Amino acid sequence: MDVRTGEVPLYAGPAALRTCVVWQWLRPDECADVEAHGISSPMAISAWRRWLNARQAYAEEVDQPVTQACGPTGRPTLG
Structure with a gap:
């Protein structure tokens, strides 16, 4: 969030x-382990x-810092 305007940048x-x-990032063979162990599964990691x-590769492709290209990094979620 921009502290000056209070807006979330796009x-x-x-x-x-x-x-x-x-x-979205699991391979088919990893799904069962995540179903069994949740976010603590080594496959989730x-x-x-x-x-x-992928974020790093995209940032390099567009020649910007990762946070500027993709936004801040948060914890992974199961969504």
Whole structure:
């Protein structure tokens, strides 16, 4: 949020790179483990890492810092 205006900035990056919804980043073979163990599953951590790597790659592609290109990083969610 911009403290001067109180507005939330709009980021140009893809919506999928703004918030890590674990289910969107899981491979089919990882779903069962996340269903069984939730967000504490090692597969959820792998999905979060893929999301972080995708953010970094996008930021490099558009030649901007990650936060400027995709927004701030938050915790992953199951969505």
